Amino acid sequence: MCDSNARRTLWNDLMHCANRFKHEPWTVLGEFNVTRYGAEPSNGMTKAMQEFNNANTKPELEDLKGTGFHFTWNNMRMGTEAVLKKLDRALGNWQWFRSMGDSFAQFHPPGILDHSPVSIHLRHRQPYKGRPFKILNFWTDSEKFLHIVKQEWDKEYTCSPLIVIHKKLKSLKGSLRYLSTRPDSIAKELRLKLHSVQQVMVSGDMDQSVVVREMQLWQEVGRAARLEEAFFKQKSRIQWLKEGDSNLAYFHKMVKVRQSKNHIVRIRNEAGVWVESEGDIA
Incomplete structure (x- = not known):
């Protein structure tokens, strides 16, 4: 070599x-x-x-x-x-x-x-235990985003200013979690609907309403695909590629790589001994 x-x-x-x-x-x-x-x-x-x-x-x-x-x-x-x-x-x-x-x-x-x-x-795959809360960029594109933020921030609390901020942020976090479904799920559902409509068109049904519906779904799939790519780019932490360049597959793969590298596989305890079991690490 x-x-x-x-x-x-x-x-x-x-x-x-x-x-x-x-x-x-x-x-x-x-x-x-x-x-x-x-x-x-x-x-x-x-x-x-x-x-x-x-x-x-x-x-x-x-x-x-x-x-x-x-x-x-x-x-x-x-x-x-x-x-x-x-x-x-x-x-x-x-x-x-x-x-x-x-x-x-x-x-x-x-x-x-x-x-x-x-x-x-090789280790047994660890069960999913959730992740810390993180603002997802695609939320800000929702028409409901600013309304939800304002609604939560206008709530009144009778306590110290620091506790007030804590309570508002905690309440806002809960509301944002249910803001919308993950964009990859939305995009998948819309693609299936578009496929179904186009199958109808292939069978010979060229009714104007079907054509209009196909155009609407085509536009919705495009918007959902952009949100989907932005979502996976954020999760992958890849900064040197631009959104909109059809890098979704690469972003998705890098998410898997990041998840693999981020988990703690072994740690040295107070006695100076390396431990690897999930119970000992926790």
């Missing part, structure tokens, strides 16, 4: 596997002998790094959540001559994150080696 030609052969193999097994969950792990990002560290974005990132982007591979050693290689030197890099990784495709999102990679102490061994841990 020290030879650039050998690396390019591996990148081609990765893309071949990605095309062949794109509908199955799979992962690849080990030493790639090249970093992905400048902070891992490296002297800027090199050609080898660009080729490696392209080899991950095209097959839609992403790093698994990692624990243990961040820098996985060292040059076995001391002081100012010491060099640390992240050359070892565990990568999974979208199907892996979708079906095994609670898995994680552990990078172990290197011992007498210059590389940290890596292993993948």
Whole structure:
């Protein structure tokens, strides 16, 4: 892997596997002998790094959540001559994150080696316990949004100003949760309705009311699709892509990646022991 030609052969193999097994969950792990990002560290974005990132982007591979050693290689030197890099990784495709999102990679102490061994841990998917409240951007596009905010903010409370604000925010939170259905559900329902109307048109029924209904649904689907994309963009935290460029599938996939990386898989307790069970972590 020290030879650039050998690396390019591996990148081609990765893309071949990605095309062949794109509908199955799979992962690849080990030493790639090249970093992905400048902070891992490296002297800027090199050609080898660009080729490696392209080899991950095209097959839609992403790093698994990692624990243990961040820098996985060292040059076995001391002081100012010491060099640390992240050359070892565990990568999974979208199907892996979708079906095994609670898995994680552990990078172990290197011992007498210059590389940290890596292993993948599979965990039972944890039950959904809800998420902290967060304003969803698509709510602000609703005609009811400002009315709900004003209605909740006009309520009178007889207590200290700080408690008043707390009560108003808490009440507003409850009202906003039921402002509307998730836009992806609305978009799905509208697409089904549009499909049904168009099926009627295909059968030969070109009544004016059917044509008008088809046009109305077509416009509603367009609006719902824009809200759907904005919703998943916010959840994915992707900032470098613009809404409206048909990136919904990518945003949706990145939501799965974020969810996988955000969960806590192990924690060190007061006795200095690493624990992994949900009960011990809680």
